[in-house]
Amino acid sequence: MLLEEFIRGIPKAELHLHIEGTFEPELMFEIAKRNEKKINYSNVQELKNAYKFNNLQEFLDIYYAGANVLIEEQDFYDLTWAYLKKIKAQHVIHTEIFFDPQTHTDRGVSFDTVIRGVHRALEDGSEQLGISYKLIMSFLRHLDEASAFKTLEQAMPYKDWIVGVGLDSSELGNPPSKFKNVFTKAREEGFLLTAHAGEEGPAEYIWEALDVLNVIRIDHGNRCLDDTALVTELAKRQIPLTLCPLSNLELQVIKNLKDYPLKKMMEHHLLVTLNSDDPAYFGGYMTENYVQVARALNLSKAEIVILVKNSFKASWLTAEEKAQKLAIVDNYANVN
Numbered sequence: 001m002l003l004e005e006f007i008r009g010i011p012k013a014e015l016h017l018h019i020e021g022t023f024e025p026e027l028m029f030e031i032a033k034r035n036e037k038k039i040n041y042s043n044v045q046e047l048k049n050a051y052k053f054n055n056l057q058e059f060l061d062i063y064y065a066g067a068n069v070l071i072e073e074q075d076f077y078d079l080t081w082a083y084l085k086k087i088k089a090q091h092v093i094h095t096e097i098f099f100d101p102q103t104h105t106d107r108g109v110s111f112d113t114v115i116r117g118v119h120r121a122l123e124d125g126s127e128q129l130g131i132s133y134k135l136i137m138s139f140l141r142h143l144d145e146a147s148a149f150k151t152l153e154q155a156m157p158y159k160d161w162i163v164g165v166g167l168d169s170s171e172l173g174n175p176p177s178k179f180k181n182v183f184t185k186a187r188e189e190g191f192l193l194t195a196h197a198g199e200e201g202p203a204e205y206i207w208e209a210l211d212v213l214n215v216i217r218i219d220h221g222n223r224c225l226d227d228t229a230l231v232t233e234l235a236k237r238q239i240p241l242t243l244c245p246l247s248n249l250e251l252q253v254i255k256n257l258k259d260y261p262l263k264k265m266m267e268h269h270l271l272v273t274l275n276s277d278d279p280a281y282f283g284g285y286m287t288e289n290y291v292q293v294a295r296a297l298n299l300s301k302a303e304i305v306i307l308v309k310n311s312f313k314a315s316w317l318t319a320e321e322k323a324q325k326l327a328i329v330d331n332y333a334n335v336n
């Protein structure tokens, strides 16, 4: 079996995915039309042509603009359902997705509208597509901690639907420590914690996420390689890093996938996972991320299996669920 075919078929888990980042231009135009909202581009191609980013902020500006057309519960349902159908075709069997409530509540769409649409689609995906899921609420770090606290309060009636909280948006100048109190409160309330750190920001932000916020997972985390003591700590504690290769490439975090330090990270025994981040904007979902990295770094089937298994190990499934999914992966690897 060709490696690419092997990658396409292997049962995978995704751990770093922003649902707003799965908004494909075609669906964006469709939803904009029914909500009578204007898009700054006259057609799908013109919009796609704008997807050229020099850094994280240039992407975020377009990403937040795109999310502006989402108004009704059904819009959030359609967005999430389209993502689930896409990953079903790529043999993703478990996904842990972020949603950014403040992106919507700040423009007058209620928290309830957003979460009900997303959750209903995730439930349908679980029943009809067999994709298990976890929902993670992410705070926007360019906003203040008071706004994050307000969002946490809005989430309380939906505690059963949200397993964890995260931290995303503009990293530079917005260190994890800015959110110390709200993460402490979220932890007391029983939420699992993760944070974007070390994407554009320094290794110091990863230390802060670990030591000040007490996260149990790091989203991205590429910059850990600048700090030997940090690498040792991450490896010792087996803190998962949710890497996003095509995102890093498109946001100029790296110049070339051939320079992607994945093998180095694996040699350091880091618990690394591959993910798509914002696939509608960065040119690929899970399969494309794996395939392009495998090609660039000449990965073997055995290395692909390790990466896939890492994702299930790093997930927020129970030990029993992990064992069950890992057995499915082993079974696939043994017969292919």
Ligand code: HPA
Residues within 6 Å of the ligand: 018, 021, 056, 063, 168, 169, 170, 171, 196, 199, 247, 277, 278
């Ligand atoms: N980094 C920070 N914030 C984000 C990202 C990202 O890659 N995607 C969506 N929000």
Ligand code: ZN
Residues within 6 Å of the ligand: 016, 017, 018, 168, 196, 219, 277
């Ligand atoms: Zn992200």
